[in-house]
Amino acid sequence: MDELLHRLRSYKPRHLEIDRSYPEAAVLLPIIRGDDPELVLTLRASHLSTHGGEVALPGGRRDPEDPSLIHTALREAYEEIGLPPGLVEVVGPLSPLISHFGIKVTPYVGLIPEFIDYTPNDAEIAAVFTVPLSFLCEVPPDVTPRMDEQGRCCYVPSYQYGEYRIWGLTAAIIVELVNVLYDADISLYKPPGPLC
Numbered sequence: 001m002d003e004l005l006h007r008l009r010s011y012k013p014r015h016l017e018i019d020r021s022y023p024e025a026a027v028l029l030p031i032i033r034g035d036d037p038e039l040v041l042t043l044r045a046s047h048l049s050t051h052g053g054e055v056a057l058p059g060g061r062r063d064p065e066d067p068s069l070i071h072t073a074l075r076e077a078y079e080e081i082g083l084p085p086g087l088v089e090v091v092g093p094l095s096p097l098i099s100h101f102g103i104k105v106t107p108y109v110g111l112i113p114e115f116i117d118y119t120p121n122d123a124e125i126a127a128v129f130t131v132p133l134s135f136l137c138e139v140p141p142d143v144t145p146r147m148d149e150q151g152r153c154c155y156v157p158s159y160q161y162g163e164y165r166i167w168g169l170t171a172a173i174i175v176e177l178v179n180v181l182y183d184a185d186i187s188l189y190k191p192p193g194p195l196c
Contacts, residue, residue: 040118074088081125107177131164
């Protein structure tokens with residue numbers, strides 16, 4: 001865990017040059033401390049108009065009164081799954097991305113203790129589950145070719161974990177996390193090769 005923390009704290013995320021008119025959002029990557037660290041994910045309620053029935057990280061749009069994007073990520077994690085902000089040790093950000101809906105999303109990695117009782121907000125969240133980081137490192141993601149915003153061919157990753165399909169923006173964020181933590185060398189711009 002110390003080595004993982006060192007890697008995350010010394011990581012320099014990519015800067016994203018975009019028009020300031022983009023709405024902003026933040027998501028939290030809550031990692032459970034332990035011998036085999038696990039990532040907490042959610043399954044969004046199927047009736048939601050955007051990303052209904054999809055796997056996601058806790059998070060959402062920045063409210064005007066949010067003093068920072070870190071605050072947004074922590075507030076949303078509390079509202080969605082009942083994760084108390086005081087139990088999250090924020091380690092740092094990953095690179096921001098632009099969502100399919102034109103929102104700038106900034107991910108933040110946070111460490112949390114084991115044995116938290118999550119209380120999902122039934123209006124938004126159908127389930128809360130965890131995935132070992134070792135699984136995300138050892139199992140190569142499936143990919144779907146598509147064009148990105150700059151017209152380049154990129155590969156949208158997808159993981160199948162039990163009944164859950166982790167794909168799209170959430171999977172792209174996870175790929176960056178796995179690359180930072182384990183030198184996995186997964187590229188979104190070339191077909192996947194051997195992993196860590």
